[in-house]
Amino acid sequence: LAKTTQPISMDSYEGQEVNITCSHNNIATNDYITWYQQFPSQGPRFIIQGYKTKVTNEVASLFIPADRKSSTLSLPRVSLSDTAVYYCLVDYQGGKLIFGQGTELSVKP
Amino acid sequence: DTGVSQDPRHKITKRGQNVTFRCDPISEHNRLYWYRQTLGQGPEFLTYFQNEAQLEKSRLLSDRFSAERPKGSFSTLEIQRTEQGDSAMYLCASSPYTTSGHENIQYFGAGTRLSVL
Numbered sequence: 001l002a003k004t005t006q007p008i009s010m011d012s013y014e015g016q017e018v019n020i021t022c023s024h025n026n027i028a029t030n031d032y033i034t035w036y037q038q039f040p041s042q043g044p045r046f047i048i049q050g051y052k053t054k055v056t057n058e059v060a061s062l063f064i065p066a067d068r069k070s071s072t073l074s075l076p077r078v079s080l081s082d083t084a085v086y087y088c089l090v091d092y093q094g095g096k097l098i099f100g101q102g103t104e105l106s107v108k109p
Numbered sequence: 110d111t112g113v114s115q116d117p118r119h120k121i122t123k124r125g126q127n128v129t130f131r132c133d134p135i136s137e138h139n140r141l142y143w144y145r146q147t148l149g150q151g152p153e154f155l156t157y158f159q160n161e162a163q164l165e166k167s168r169l170l171s172d173r174f175s176a177e178r179p180k181g182s183f184s185t186l187e188i189q190r191t192e193q194g195d196s197a198m199y200l201c202a203s204s205p206y207t208t209s210g211h212e213n214i215q216y217f218g219a220g221t222r223l224s225v226l
Contacts, residue, residue, distance in 0.1 A: 004151075034214065041219070041222075042219055043202070043220050044152065045217070046216065049214060087152070095165050097142070097157075099151030101149075101150055101151050102149075102151050
């Protein structure tokens with residue numbers, strides 16, 4: 001049974017690096033992993049997407065180990081404005097779109 | 110604004126009434142998705158279209174839910190005979206579809222919040 005699992009919450013301080021891990025045990029060879037950020041009363045906003053190894057863009061990095069059963073979103077030097085809920089999305093075998101339950105990140109001064 | 114637009118933003122209805130929500134995707138996107146999100150949960154996939162074709166609808170929550178995208182542009186999601194359990198945020202997303210082998214990134218609207226009294 002395809003399932004996407006994340007920690008419910010995390011706390012951090014401004015300037016720290018934050019790593020959020022998502023588990024997706026039943027991921028198939030061609031399934032991509034996408035991370036979104038969501039603020040209250042808004043739709044999710046795209047952060048980063050990856051397939052294997054490491055992907056980096058201007059806001060985050062995504063690390064995917066060789067077995068691809070998990071992935072880690074890394075946010076460098078978080079600020080107060082990064083306080084939000086972060087979701088992992090896996091498209092299992094093209095069409096089974098399953099979000100994790102979300103990780104509520106709280107960044108403190 | 111060239112993002113995904115949803116209308117209305119909020120809808121309050123009485124149990125048993127029918128409601129319809131509209132989604133206007135980003136104009137060059139040919140895939141359109143509908144999700145339901147309840148408080149404290151991740152979005153739950155309902156259905157998606159490629160152009161006007163509904164390619165997946167088995168995840169629609171019951172036969173009271175239906176979606177259309179008649180001309181491959183905007184889409185509507187209808188809920189008939191609403192129940193209190195239908196109260197949630199309904200999100201629409203769109204993506205371009207390519208055959209490059211890369212996954213298609215979805216861009217979300219702000220959602221329609223439904224309250225069933």
